[in-house]
Amino acid sequence: METIRISAVSYFNTIPFVYGIKNSRLLKNYELSIDVPSKCALKLIEGKADIGLVPVAALPKINNYQIVGNYCIGAISKVRTVCLYSQVPINEISKIYLDSHSMTSVNLVKVLARDYWKISPVWINTNEESILGLSKLESVVAIGDKTFELENYFKFCFDLAEHWIEFTKLPFVFACWVANKQLDSDFIANFDKSLEFGILNIEDALKDYYLNHPLNVDLDYYLKNNINYIFDEKKKNGMKLFLQNILP
Structure with missing residues (x-):
């Protein structure tokens, strides 16, 4: 076999x-x-x-x-480990850095930006992995285990699953x-x-x-x-x- x-x-x-x-x-x-x-x-x-x-x-x-x-x-509610972290409210975001580890999170935040939040930020790919490096960015999509620590460094945390569910009811x-x-x-x-x-x-x-x-x-x-x-x-x-x- x-x-x-x-x-x-x-x-x-x-x-x-x-x-x-x-x-x-x-x-x-x-x-x-x-x-x-x-x-x-x-x-x-x-x-x-x-x-x-x-x-x-x-x-x-x-x-x-x-x-x-x-x-x-x-x-089916907050997932906690796939989030958009930002130092400003959603309607003030001008650029978003994207985690390279998952196509799903990248596409999800783009769908939400276009169809739900109605914003058009500049999208920037990043391979930054360190908490300190990520914490210096204005807004960043981060996934996985590092989010447990990263959530302490930003004023705003937008849980992408929670926002998808609010938007689609699915x-x-x-x-x-x-x-x-x-x-x-x-x-x-x-x-x-x-x-x-x-x-x-x-x-x-x-x-x-x-x-x-x-x-x-x-x-x-x-x-x-x-x-x-x-x-x-x-x-x-x-x-x-x-x-x-x-x-x-």
């Missing part, structure tokens, strides 16, 4: 997924890599992974993609599991069950994570309240609407 190459995202919100894949004992013959979201997508596009947790804005770039399973990285999907080819149905079924195992055992997943990553962040609350993992019909409708409206 061939080895299935899995690419998962390297952020806090995937801790349950990674724990389930590694500890459910349901999966065999797989290789797991941990990557930033943009690299997950690139691996699927280039055929360097068979299944990955892909930012939804990258889906059109993957040939013959197949959404796998019943779980995703989604939000939840938002940041990433979903995608295969770039037909995979064995038994593997897919067990893969989905392994994700479920992780979600049902968040406390154990965090205990395992904290052994090697001591933190002062309340990840239990974050994973159970800010992230919503169930890929239901409302989320699929929200994802469809987003993909219809992303800018070229």
